[in-house]
Amino acid sequence: MIYLFQLMNGIGLGMLYFLLAVGLSVIFGLLHFVNFAHGAFYLLGAYFCFAVFQMGFGFWVALAVAPLLVGLLAAVTEASLLRRIYRLPHTYHIIVTIGLALIIQELVIIIWGPIGSSVPAPAGLDGAVMLGSFIYPEYRLFVIGFTALLAGGLWWLLEGTRLGAVVRAGSESADMIALLGYDIKRINTAVFALGAGLAGLAGALAAPIRGTDPFMGVEALAIAFVVVVIGGMGSYSGALIAGLLVGIVQSMMTTIWPQGAGMAVYLAMVLIILAMPRGLMGRA
Amino acid sequence: MTSINKPLFQFALAVLVAAALPIFLSSGTLASEVLIFAIAAAACNLLLGYTGLLSIGQGVFFGIGSYTLGLTLVHTALSPLIALAFAVVLGAIVAIGIGWLAIRRQGVYFVMLTLAFAQFFYFLAYTFSGITGGDNGLLGIPRSNIGPLRLADSWTFYGFVAVLFLLVFAGLQRVASSTFGRTLLAIRDNGARAQAIGFPVRAFKIAAFAISGGVTGLAGGLHALLIGIAPLANIDYHLSESLLIMTIIGGTGSLFASVLGAGFFVLVSDTLSAIWPRWLLLLGVLLIALALFMQKGIWGLVERLVGLAAERRSPAAQTPADRAEEPR
Secondary structure, eight states: OHHHHHHHHHHHHHHHHHHHHHHHHHHHHHHOOOOTTHHHHHHHHHHHHHHHHHTTSOHHHHHHHHHHHHHHHHHHHHHHTGGGGTTSOHHHHHHHHHHHHHHHHHHHHHHHOSSOBOOOOOTTSSSEEEETTEEEEHHHHHHHHHHHHHHHHHHHHHHHSHHHHHHHHHHHOHHHHHHTTOOHHHHHHHHHHHHHHHHHHHHHHHHHHHOBOTTHHHHHHHHHHHHHHHHOTTOHHHHHHHHHHHHHHHHHHHHHOGGGHHHHHHHHHHHHHHHOTTOSSOOO | OOGGGSHHHHHHHHHHHHHHHHHHOSOHHHHHHHHHHHHHHHHHHHHHHHHOOOOSOHHHHHHHHHHHHHHHHHHOOOOHHHHHHHHHHHHHHHHHHHHHHHTTSOHHHHHHHHHHHHHHHHHHHHHOHHHHOGGGOBOOOOOOOBTTBOTTSHHHHHHHHHHHHHHHHHHHHHHHHSHHHHHHHHHHHOHHHHHHHTOOHHHHHHHHHHHHHHHHHHHHHHHHHHHSSBOGGGGSHHHHHHHHHHHHHHOSSOHHHHHHHHHHHHHHHHHHHHHOTTTHHHHHHHHHHHHHHOTTHHHHHHHHHHHHHHHHHOGGGOOHHHHHHSOO
């Protein structure tokens, strides 16, 4: 029974990892930009959720507002700063986004202090579901259901809509998209905001489960990288499968060997790189 | 290239820095810290500046060096020199392992993998707290004498570090200017072409990783010897990040640039963190400014200033041949 419980936790965690990784992946796919500030957007999502909740607006408002705010902030950053450095080598992308992540992390500490806080599960979802002898927190079930819906919506957005087609075409040839009359700058900004907003949403959803702390961004960044490395960059299904895999491995390990749970994820990554260097769904 | 990038001149500058630190700093510990991080940053630069490999996992080798030295000195009565040798060897071995795995992927994937390995080793050290001390770090590392050298004295220790620093600096310069180093440059500039010519690119990259890992391990070992503990922070992501930042701030054009970068980082963080604990905010701003306006770092600025001064002194000395060479 404990394994089923942990499996469910793993799926919920894995879906959050998927949201993180798919944002990173989409940004890289279109902009060829390595976003080391991705974890910082996750961090902001969690803290915005916490702050809006503290103001008394309730969790649902917080869950809606936090990712939007993160996305807006990301859009402003992209349009004012990142746009200038796309033409530079990857090294400078990394340096600028590391700088951005440092700034965000320090601002979070200045505003909310260095010690983490907990965010209670929202009213109405703070109970538990009982199925026979199996008891599971309602909020975690909600996270699984909500992220599954979202994953479907994202898939439709990227595969079924005009915007998705433009984004996918843009990742093949940005020049071609520009020639066809699309405003590539606006698409870049929108995609960056979308990716960052997804990270923010993952952070907001995670807040009632794991609480907030100013250093949660680094961990999230590393996990997002692991998921992308395992799944294959730019692959939607790869991010989904790898996200779930990483979440379930981590969650199961907390039952089997709690101290080793942090390490297990990275060990799994090493094994997969040995077996298939391109990742599960990576293209050559 | 300008004469300031000649190996001999760079070495002279390194000697100058090692000699000048005791004059300008009142703390032997702080001065030692500058040179220890200069060693680690130069090793990072060998990868980034000379091989084109951006590794966010340098903290792994630093941490491995710290733990190796710590474990050796806590559990045995061996000389610190032997413990440092262990740190170098283990740093190099782990670097070969990580290099062997991470170099399977290129570009951004490689960077992501080095970060993932950094996390892996962090959790490894955290998990096996019986060996590493976990959160508390490995405590009580003795700083025993080496022959007649009383290392417990902070300036004597500085002298010891300075000698090692100069040896490592000269060694890395030899590596960089050897055929091996030139080949690394070729790989950096065009890996595919180097491969096509017949160079075993992967082996060269792994070799560069091994050298960098060994040297970083030495720095990590020295750092543990300096502070008397091997803290978990020595294998943390933030240490990897700091080493990379030192390298970039100094500039990737020359090995001495990393010494400047490390000196800047250590001294500024020492000064600012006492005034304002949130100084990392300023560091973030500086990094962005660097990428936008000063991509060659402090050393690039020095080069430009020296170039301007040389031009002003003898405008006629610039022959047409020089001018033709410039826009490469």
